[in-house]
Amino acid sequence: MKKGFFIDVQGTLIDDIAKKPIKGACEFIKYLNNNNIPYVVITNNSKHKSEDFIEELKQKGFDIKNYIDPFYILKKVLKTKKIAAFGTDKFLEVLKQMGYQLDFKDFDSLIVSIRQDYTNEDYAKMIECAFKTDDLIAMHGTSTYSKEGKRYPGVGAIMSMIKFAVNKDYETVGKPSFEFYEKARKLIDLDFKNITVISDDMIGDLLGAKALKMKTNLVLSGKTKSKEEIVNTLDKKDLPDKIFNDMSEILASLKKGEI
CATH class of the missing domain: 3.40.50.1000 (HAD superfamily/HAD-like)
Structure with a gap:
């Protein structure tokens, strides 16, 4: 075998x-x-x-x-080009190179990835975006994100918080x-x-x-x-x-x- x-x-x-x-x-x-x-x-x-x-x-x-x-799956799952996305500057740049348009006012999908220095204001912005669309996408479902010996909330943890806040399910691509x-x-x-x-x-x-x-x-x-x-x-x-x-x-x- x-x-x-x-x-x-x-x-x-x-x-x-x-x-x-x-x-x-x-x-x-x-x-x-x-x-x-x-x-x-x-x-x-x-x-x-x-x-x-x-x-x-x-x-x-x-x-x-x-x-x-996850980018292999994102290409298949994300049909729209207009998105509200959260993550590192490098992540946002890759999305732009893939042809996606970043717009927090006029968008069809919310996408969340990891970033070390998310603030409560960032989380508040994610929640407001989640109220405006039913297409919520997590780049992956990590529990914690490790950086320089410290552990931060992973995308899975953040999306669980958003799901609880807005009572909407999300799709994980990674x-x-x-x-x-x-x-x-x-x-x-x-x-x-x-x-x-x-x-x-x-x-x-x-x-x-x-x-x-x-x-x-x-x-x-x-x-x-x-x-x-x-x-x-x-x-x-x-x-x-x-x-x-x-x-x-x-x-x-x-x-x-x-x-």
Whole structure:
């Protein structure tokens, strides 16, 4: 039975602070390539054009064969060109390059991504925009956003707040949406049950993967700092299948045939 992997980037392959490969990360990708093990690098990148981010990862030593980020899904989901969007300046610039028109007065869709320095005024503006449209889009469903060792509300947390404020549902284009995982699955043509997802985000990535019957490996090299942070908050059925400190431990386990 052929098996494969979905592999997160920030906090899993790349350190959130130093922005360098985490111990064992480059070696893990190289091992998969050399042994023809199918995989997809799955990231919630929303700061760079997809091709630019792939190139950045390659410059860090990752010879990536398959890749997907939320922009792949956004192109399919977002039909309108007039949008109210929140995120970093880089994110907004990418949207403009994709042909979208940013307008907070005359718009059809609200799009939210991550930014370190959101203020209450920003959240108030998001809520007002959400009252004016039924098309609410989250770039991804991260629980927390890690930056320079601190944890900030992720897009999933922000959108949950907006949903509660305006009583409207929203659509997620990145992880952990079914559309995102399904597009990644098709890249390697495996059933979900034969795929293991590796990530540092239990709530934002791995719970959605478990719902699709994928196996889950949590790493403690990113936003999740300890086993206790997760184990003590989840039902037994939702716990990750395995917990590792970093990618070097996962590589060792893979070589032993344990995963």
